[in-house]
Structures are given as structure tokens and as C-alpha cells.
Amino acid sequence: MKHYALSAVLGLAAATSALAQEEAQLVINGDLEITTRAPAPDHLDRLSEITSGWVYRSRETQELQADDFDNPGMIFVDDARAAWATAEGAAEQSCQSCHGDPEEMAGVRPVYPKWNEDAGEVRTLAMQVNDCRETRMEAEPWGYTSGDMVNMEALMASVSRGMPINVAIDGPVAETLAKGEELYYTRFGQLELSCANCHEDNYDNNIRSDHLSQGQINGFPVYRLKNARLNATHSRFRGCVRDTRAETFSAGSPEFVALELYVASRGNGLSVEGPSVRN
Amino acid sequence: MAENVTPRVRVPSEASAGEEITIKTLISHTMESGQRRDGDGELIPRSIINRFVVNFNGENVIDVELAPAISTNPFFEFQATVPESGTFEFTWYDDDGSVYEDAKEVTVS
Numbered sequence: 001m002k003h004y005a006l007s008a009v010l011g012l013a014a015a016t017s018a019l020a021q022e023e024a025q026l027v028i029n030g031d032l033e034i035t036t037r038a039p040a041p042d043h044l045d046r047l048s049e050i051t052s053g054w055v056y057r058s059r060e061t062q063e064l065q066a067d068d069f070d071n072p073g074m075i076f077v078d079d080a081r082a083a084w085a086t087a088e089g090a091a092e093q094s095c096q097s098c099h100g101d102p103e104e105m106a107g108v109r110p111v112y113p114k115w116n117e118d119a120g121e122v123r124t125l126a127m128q129v130n131d132c133r134e135t136r137m138e139a140e141p142w143g144y145t146s147g148d149m150v151n152m153e154a155l156m157a158s159v160s161r162g163m164p165i166n167v168a169i170d171g172p173v174a175e176t177l178a179k180g181e182e183l184y185y186t187r188f189g190q191l192e193l194s195c196a197n198c199h200e201d202n203y204d205n206n207i208r209s210d211h212l213s214q215g216q217i218n219g220f221p222v223y224r225l226k227n228a229r230l231n232a233t234h235s236r237f238r239g240c241v242r243d244t245r246a247e248t249f250s251a252g253s254p255e256f257v258a259l260e261l262y263v264a265s266r267g268n269g270l271s272v273e274g275p276s277v278r279n
Numbered sequence: 280m281a282e283n284v285t286p287r288v289r290v291p292s293e294a295s296a297g298e299e300i301t302i303k304t305l306i307s308h309t310m311e312s313g314q315r316r317d318g319d320g321e322l323i324p325r326s327i328i329n330r331f332v333v334n335f336n337g338e339n340v341i342d343v344e345l346a347p348a349i350s351t352n353p354f355f356e357f358q359a360t361v362p363e364s365g366t367f368e369f370t371w372y373d374d375d376g377s378v379y380e381d382a383k384e385v386t387v388s
Contacts, residue, residue, distance in 0.1 A: 069303050074352075079283060228352070
């Protein structure tokens with residue numbers, strides 16, 4: 001009888017531990033260790049541990065990210081490498097002309113979005129890329145979540161992989177950060193859901209068949225198996241807000257820029273993973 | 280005409296005689312099925328890789344016929360036994376007549 005009782009308890013423990021691969025470690029290409037669990041940053045007192053979305057995916061999906069040949073997102077990184085070295089616009093400049101090899105940009109992705117003193121605004125990586133295109137290359141800006149843009153973001157992420165997200169939360173960004181935090185806790189849509197309702201109160205639970213993560217954005221851009229392409233942070237935000245049955249903000253809007261800053265800051269300490277693989 | 284088609288292969292550069300090695304191949308390709316319609320309601324013509332062949336020193340290893348339901352950027356992983364040093368030759372055939380090729384040498388010690 002005792003034996004049966006013990007089995008039942010063990011069975012229950014197994015059923016409630018929904019985290020896939022509880023102890024799994026992400027090592028890319030056999031040598032690049034990725035931090036997928038970290039202590040929550042000091043300004044985030046509602047969580048004790050922050051976890052990458054990678055932790056919540058099935059083993060098959062997790063393994064796709066462990067090798068660049070298997071990671072379908074790397075195809076788009078290769079496309080961006082070609083774009084990086086291609087001169088465009090009236091100034092006949094390429095990214096390469098000013099910045100050198102893409103590897104020179106290591107350390108950029110972890111600190112974005114960040115304050116731009118000259119412009120007096122918080123800038124996302126996409127905004128900065130378009131500023132370069134317009135001001136320095138005198139070329140047409142890319143659409144905020146266009147293929148070209150998200151590929152370039154993936155290239156920037158890939159050369160910073162393994163580096164900890166380290167978004168500044170003090171100084172001039174305070175106002176934008178506060179706006180982002182307010183948005184995070186505001187309920188939207190007919191379903192009256194805030195970001196926090198799913199990603200803070202219910203991460204690791206299932207919402208129908210979806211295994212909820214903490215909604216961290218350290219893995220962006222994300223290659224999603226459902227649409228077989230890279231997805232930008234703001235596209236994900238739009239999808240989430242839409243799922244609450246609300247009118248969404250648009251990609252690149254001040255609201256989403258603020259939200260990106262705040263959500264990024266919640267992941268301070270996790271590794272840059274992009275392009276990551278999710279379902 | 281498919282754009283940005285780039286073949287990629289991974290083959291170990293060294294193997295022992297008779298060893299079973301794992302080969303991975305990937306080709307970036309839209310694999311347009313021919314079933315979809317554009318914004319004006321017109322059918323988008325089919326444009327896929329329809330055949331993939333791997334030879335080793337002239338001997339056929341695999342010969343695959345691909346169909347329209349195969350997803351974008353087809354990835355193949357398979358095992359092959361290498362009896363001697365030689366070259367794997369990879370060939371992809373596109374609906375538009377294009378042929379994409381790659382080759383990798385294996386040294387058997």
C-alpha cells in the first residue's frame with residue numbers, strides 16, 4: 001500500500017513538472033555555452049529566476065538550435081551577410097564600409113534598445129539600422145519587420161551569441177522604461193489580458209496546447225517552425241496583443257519600442273540567442 | 280526563377296575505411312508549391328527543387344524525387360559508408376532548369 005502511495009506521488013510530480021528538459025543545457029556548435037537560466041535582475045522583484053524561451057520547447061526543437069547547420073535561422077543570417085557587404089543608396093556605402101566585418105558588431109545586440117543622445121530617443125536595433133541606411137547610405141529605409149530588416153537583426157544577434165543581455169535601465173531611458181512597464185501590466189482586448197497574466201503569472205503552464213514561457217526576447221529574431229521564417233520582436237508583440245482580441249499597436253510604434261526596452265530589461269543576464277528556434 | 284538559392288553540405292573531412300558517416304545537406308529554396316494564389320487571385324506557378332542526387336566517386340548514394348508538399352529550404356540528413364578516399368558530389372535540379380552543385384572530399388585513413 002505504501003508502495004502505491006509513493007508511485008502516485010511520483011506520478012503527480014512528473015505530471016506537474018511540465019518544463020521540458022529541466023536540466024538541459026544549450027551549447028551551440030559544441031563550444032558556445034548559452035545561459036538559459038539566470039537570477040532575475042534586481043529591478044525585477046516579481047520573479048526570482050529568469051528563463052529563456054528555449055527551456056519551454058520540446059527536445060526536438062531545442063536540438064535544432066544546438067548546431068548552426070541544423071538551425072534554419074542561419075540561412076537568413078547568410079543572406080544578411082551578403083546584404084552587409086553590398087553598397088546601396090546614393091552614398092554608395094555598405095554596412096561594411098563603416099563597420100568592417102559583421103563580427104565587429106559583437107556586443108551591440110545585448111545593449112539594445114538604448115538611448116541615442118543625438119536623437120534624444122530610445123532606439124531599437126531596427127531604428128538604428130534604418131538611421132544608418134537613411135543618413136549614411138542615403139538609401140531607402142527597410143520596413144520595420146521586413147525580411148531584410150529581420151535578417152540583419154539576426155546577423156547582429158548571431159555575432160553576439162552567448163553574451164549576456166545588458167540593457168541600461170537608468171539615466172535618460174527611465175521615462176520610456178516606465179512607459180514600457182506600464183504597458184506590460186495593462187490588460188488589453190476583449191480577453192482583458194496583460195503580458196504579465198501569461199508570462200509572469202502563468203509561465204510554464206499551458207494555455208490550451210501552448211507551453212507558456214516568460215516571454216523573454218533574448219532569442220529574437222526567432223525562427224518559427226509554424227511560418228518557416230524569422231520573426232521580429234514587434235511581430236511577436238503584435239501577435240500577442242492580437243490574441244487578446246485587441247487592436248494592436250503597430251511595429252515600430254513608440255508603445256512597442258517602450259515595451260521592447262522593458263521586456264529586454266527583464267532578460268538582463270540571459271544570453272543573446274538569436275536566431276533562436278521556436279515552434 | 281528561384282532567387283538566393285544556396286546549397287550547403289556538411290561532410291566529415293576524415294573517416295576510417297568502412298565507417299558510416301553522417302551527411303547533412305540544406306538548400307535555400309522557396310519551394311513554391313503551385314497551389315497558392317497571389318494578391319490578385321492568380322496562381323503562383325510551381326517552382327521547386329524536383330530531384331536531389333548524391334554520388335560518391337561516380338557511384339550513386341541517394342537519388343531523391345521531391346514533391347510540391349516539401350517545405351521551404353529542404354534539408355536532408357543521411358548515412359553513407361565510405362570504403363575509400365574520394366569525393367561526394369551533390370546535385371539539386373530546379374523546376375526552372377537550373378542545376379546547383381556542391382562537392383566535398385573525404386580522406387579515408
